[in-house]
Amino acid sequence: MIGLGYTLPAVLAVVAVCALELGVLxxxxxxxxAYWLSMLIVxxxxxxxxxxxxxxxxxxxxxxxxxxxxxxxxxxxxEDFLFGFAxxxxxxxxxxxxxxxxxxxx
Numbered sequence: 001m002i003g004l005g006y007t008l009p010a011v012l013a014v015v016a017v018c019a020l021e022l023g024v025l026x027x028x029x030x031x032x033x034a035y036w037l038s039m040l041i042v043x044x045x046x047x048x049x050x051x052x053x054x055x056x057x058x059x060x061x062x063x064x065x066x067x068x069x070x071x072x073x074x075x076x077x078x079e080d081f082l083f084g085f086a087x088x089x090x091x092x093x094x095x096x097x098x099x100x101x102x103x104x105x106x
């Protein structure tokens with residue numbers, strides 16, 4: 001199961017969120033520069049925090065090495081970036097959908 005215990009759900013989370021936007025919600029979020037700027041800010045802080053939490057020299061968070069693919073940069077499991085993208089994007093999509101529903105209602 002090398003690489004699938006953490007990798008498969010991470011990839012599926014990204015696919016699910018992208019499918020939600022492109023096939024169901026269609027908010028246009030992926031076309032907005034503000035979204036991509038937000039993702040860059042999230043990525044910068046994720047590298048700082050996740051790098052500190054997962055550094056191999058003194059880890060605070062421990063992973064079973066058999067359940068993820070690779071670490072980059074500074075010992076961060078790549079899957080953490082996928083889950084982070086999926087989580088933040090899902091929240092922004094639902095927020096945008098709720099905002100649009102509120103505008104239509106009132």
